Amino acid sequence: MNNHRPRIGITTSYQDERQSIDIHYIRAVEAANGLPLIVPMLDTDDAAADFASLLDGLIITGGPGLTRGLIGRLPDDLEPVEPLRDRSDTLIYNQMGSRPVLGICYGMQFINAQAGGTICGDIHIERPGSIVHSAARGGQGHLLHLNPGCHLARTLAADVISVNSYHVQAVIDVGLGLEAVGFSPDGVVEVIESPDGRRIGVQFHPERMLDRTLPLFVDFVNRCRSSGAH
DSSP: OOSOOOOOEEEEEEETTTOOOOOOHHHHHHHOOOOOOOOOOOOSSSHHHHHTTTTEEEEEEOOSSSOOOEEEEOOTTTTTTHHHHHHHHHHHHHHOSSSEEEEEEEHHHHHHTTTTTTTOOHHHHHHHTTTOOOOOGGGGOOOEEEESHHHHOOOOOOOEEEEOOSSEEEOOOTTTTTEEEEOOOOEEEEEEEEEEEEEEEESSOOHHHHHHHHHHHHHHHHHHHOOOOO
């Protein structure tokens, strides 16, 4: 096992020709003994391949409305993802190969869409009676129920935890090679994993609740350390 801090790429938001990132993502990776590297907005396969060669793993962060694999339409209070971000995220993701990728909120939905899955535009329209999942709409968070024995349950040493909630969209059909292993009390998919644990997506924001979820980032960084990229 190498002693270096695994190099973890972190994608960013993009608006008005500016990239930005919530510092919670950076702090979470650093706390887990990883080295955060901000992924620039890239536009070519060659540049993405060269940048990906620097990385041991990738985190795809939260963001606006996903349009790939969309069922229904986006609500008025959710802007669609900028095409430049969608293209850049896709380019770097496609270059990661078997190296670990963690998707957070939008990032989970992105991983699912890349695997051919689908997503609803507005959970409160597509699934009447669901709890309020958006903090902007008054959501207060909820319990997360994990399938016993799944990677995340083993990592957190718990089958039920309390999580925050900031999303309007939700996964409908899970993509090829992924499994739904975590659910909110109303049955909404909150966690997806690949059987080998190299692809994990969470609908909540673990970087904002490290008192409970730091083991998730430690496990992810350790997986990146053993991925053999460097």
